[in-house]
Amino acid sequence: MEIRIEGVSKSYVSEGKTVRALDNIDLTIPANEIFTLLGPSGCGKTTLLRCIVGLETPDEGEISIGGDVVWSKKKGIAVPPEKRGLGMVFQTYAIWPHMSVFDNVAYPLQIRGMRGDLIRERVARTLHFVQLEGVEGRSATRLSGGQQQRVALARALVAEPKVILFDEPLSNLDAKLREETRKELRTFLGELKITAVYVTHDRVEALALSDSIAVMRAGKIVEIGSPQKIYFDADHRFVADFIGRANLIDSRVRSQEDGVTTVDSGLGVIACQHRDLPVAGPATLCIRPEFIRITSGEINAGINTLNGRIESLAFVGEVYEAEIRVGTELLLARIDPDVKVKEGDQVGFSIAPAHCLLVSA
Numbered sequence: 001m002e003i004r005i006e007g008v009s010k011s012y013v014s015e016g017k018t019v020r021a022l023d024n025i026d027l028t029i030p031a032n033e034i035f036t037l038l039g040p041s042g043c044g045k046t047t048l049l050r051c052i053v054g055l056e057t058p059d060e061g062e063i064s065i066g067g068d069v070v071w072s073k074k075k076g077i078a079v080p081p082e083k084r085g086l087g088m089v090f091q092t093y094a095i096w097p098h099m100s101v102f103d104n105v106a107y108p109l110q111i112r113g114m115r116g117d118l119i120r121e122r123v124a125r126t127l128h129f130v131q132l133e134g135v136e137g138r139s140a141t142r143l144s145g146g147q148q149q150r151v152a153l154a155r156a157l158v159a160e161p162k163v164i165l166f167d168e169p170l171s172n173l174d175a176k177l178r179e180e181t182r183k184e185l186r187t188f189l190g191e192l193k194i195t196a197v198y199v200t201h202d203r204v205e206a207l208a209l210s211d212s213i214a215v216m217r218a219g220k221i222v223e224i225g226s227p228q229k230i231y232f233d234a235d236h237r238f239v240a241d242f243i244g245r246a247n248l249i250d251s252r253v254r255s256q257e258d259g260v261t262t263v264d265s266g267l268g269v270i271a272c273q274h275r276d277l278p279v280a281g282p283a284t285l286c287i288r289p290e291f292i293r294i295t296s297g298e299i300n301a302g303i304n305t306l307n308g309r310i311e312s313l314a315f316v317g318e319v320y321e322a323e324i325r326v327g328t329e330l331l332l333a334r335i336d337p338d339v340k341v342k343e344g345d346q347v348g349f350s351i352a353p354a355h356c357l358l359v360s361a
């Protein structure tokens with residue numbers, strides 16, 4: 001089901017100061033997508049999620065789910081959370097430790113007054129789906145963190161919600177388990193064909209899990225796009241910087257010819273992917289470290305070929321990370337271990353124009 005958010009704002013007053021947690025948000029979350037709200041701490045992700053669920057009341061605006069208005073100030077509509085047909089999974093698993101896995105998952109159906117045999121059938125089906133059959137009778141706390149999170153997922157799914165919402169559900173798991181659970185979640189959600197709204201500040205999680213990502217900053221949505229669009233082709237400097245490591249260099253547009261935009265920068269003249277920007281105007285050049293191609297020794301010909309000196313080199317597993325000094329700029333590059341370089345070396349390198357992105361400040 002599609003979720004529409006129109007003109008939603010929410011402020012809090014804390015210690016005499018007003019914080020605008022949501023600033024006139026307009027957003028459409030398409031049906032059956034995994035849609036992620038990503039942004040730094042305090043940007044308003046959780047507040048937006050809580051407004052959709054109904055745990056928080058906006059100051060203004062309108063929210064509809066599947067075409068039905070669930071909250072509107074103007075129309076005086078405020079559907080309570082339990083009537084919005086949503087499931088929710090939190091950061092803390094919020095499962096009841098004194099109850100068995102079965103009872104945890106059955107609870108949402110019991111409070112709806114469903115018959116016992118129907119409850120048993122639904123719970124069994126849901127536990128099978130999240131691959132937890134066989135542990136129904138176990139106390140929920142005698143499960144691993146990943147299994148506990150699957151109990152929480154089963155409990156959110158058992159009542160067959162129209163939409164499921166996640167607030168940083170994996171952040172209490174260790175790195176390896178987090179990656180495994182993330183993959184499982186992607187598979188589960190893909191099979192369910194359900195609208196999922198996912199809140200995280202973890203960019204890798206957002207990239208790996210989402211169909212679309214909305215990047216938020218200070219109560220506003222800065223940019224929305226597929227993970228690939230946001231990573232490779234962001235429009236905004238903030239987004240390019242937040243989603244992955246990037247060399248961001250202040251530049252000025254030099255020319256626009258044959259679908260190539262060139263800029264003057266601290267690296268010299270650089271040919272970039274085309275962007276419709278005025279000649280002589282400012283632009284930020286964004287180069288991801290993995291697109292800097294080192295050749296051994298200095299080079300002196302070709303588009304975007306440069307020379308620099310390796311100022312530092314660190315092995316980070318898989319690759320080396322190098323800082324390359326070019327004039328006043330210090331570029332971060334990821335270097336394949338096969339390329340033999342050491343600190344202090346003069347190296348030549350190139351960057352394909354397609355990987356020189358211009359973003360707005």
Ligand code: ATP
Binds near residue numbers: 019021039045048201
């Ligand atoms: P995090 O990733 O840290 O959870 P977030 O992006 O989810 O952050 P929110 O929790 O939505 O951010 O908070 C947005 C802003 O509103 C923050 O400045 C926060 O301090 C403030 N805020 C949130 N809830 C309240 C509250 N109940 N009372 C006062 N201020 C609040």
